[in-house]
Amino acid sequence: MWRVLLTDRAWPDTEIEREILSRVGAELIEPPATDEETLAAIAADVDAIATNWAKVTAKVIRSAKKCRMIARTGIGVDNIDVACATELGLPVTNCPDYCVPEVADHTLGLLLAMSRNIGFFHARTKAGEYQLAAGGPMQRLSGQTLGLFGLGRIGQAVASRARAFGLRVIATTSSGSDHGVGCEMVSLEDLLRQSDYLSLHAPATPTTRKIINENQLRLMKPTAYLINTSRGALVDEPALLEALKQNRLAGAALDVFDPEPPDLSQPLFRHERVIVTPHAAFVSQQSLQQMRTQAMEQVAAVLTGKRPQNVVNPQFEHNRT
Structure with missing residues (x-):
């Protein structure tokens, strides 16, 4: 079974994420905290990382030896070390139009x-x-x-x-x-x-x-x-x-x-x-559903050997070099 780390979320449940991932036999993992040490330790045994606002640093990425991709549940990717992900051949995806x-x-x-x-x-x-x-x-x-x-x-x-x-x-x-x-x-x-x-x-x-x-x-x-x-x-x-x-x-x-x-x-x-206002501009019931669905579908695509829809680093390779 694939293991997908969801570092953090701004919504109350994970029903959408778990339902989409279950279609490809993937399990959702949530951490007890979002500090670098905790995320790095959990990332060591996951096949994909999805993140909302938590920082996915080079240390977290390099510790994720099995990881195939990183998905941002949002538009901006400034909380992800995209350069490190690219160096390691990992696609980074986002949801550019959801909100x-x-x-x-x-x-x-x-x-x-x-x-x-x-x-x-x-x-x-x-x-x-x-x-x-x-x-x-x-x-x-x-x-x-x-x-x-x-x-x-x-x-x-x-x-x-x-x-x-x-x-x-x-x-x-x-x-x-x-x-x-x-x-x-x-x-x-x-x-x-x-x-x-x-x-x-x-x-x-x-x-x-x-x-x-x-x-x-x-x-x-x-x-x-x-x-x-x-x-x-x-x-x-x-x-x-x-x-x-x-x-x-x-x-x-x-x-x-x-x-x-x-x-x-x-x-x-x-x-x-x-x-x-508390970083509320992106929120509506419709935008959150679209974002969560889009992010997880991109994770599922990579896990099943397909190219995801929105790749931030288009020069990525499917496997680590």
Whole structure:
């Protein structure tokens, strides 16, 4: 019987995973903890690894002598040492399209909550204060500029939704391509200077980590808002807090953090002009079912000698070299 390690999960049961794996005679294994030592010890006797947020490091991968592949139950693979997996001939798969509408909807929800002071007023009224004048000035949404840092599937979905509200959409990408969206492409500096709302939709890589730092935040309008539903590592959180404290930024909405879970006692997350959601943008009953099914079907494919659907490292070899 094949053994598949599921390092962690953000859903309450494993019925979908076990049902799909049972079709190919595979058993699901869950660890008692997600630290590197525990995962490495269990990985030594598994045929595949699936991971949600836990880190699958080089040590974990090298200890998995029988492992045939690593599956990410999600889109980004920054928690997996893809280079090590590639070196060892292991395919790494992901689920690139499972939550596109959910994250796009969440992004627009956060934008609306900030533009209309919904988050601010909600906190104040719940605390017993009914005072319209307490909120900052609000602007008509139509005609304002939404800047997108990244224009993949989710960025494109955000752009189409934003236009329905009358927002002007601009974007910057590493390739300079608008991917058929038809929005104005600008430099990062122009994106920061022009945006009334800056929304991040890029993976965490060595070149994008803390791309929104003190220098970049100083280019933004003091009336602008930052939205991050992508990866927490894109934002220098101490620099963001300083920008808010010095009124160099109107507000921020964060669904992702570095690290996760964050220390919610930190001043940034308690600031009344910051909206915080617990990495919830990807979630719906439909998206979770799609992701879990897609991830496990890719595991089953590899275990039965087939090529999985979404391979992050297309140069992989089916067997270790």
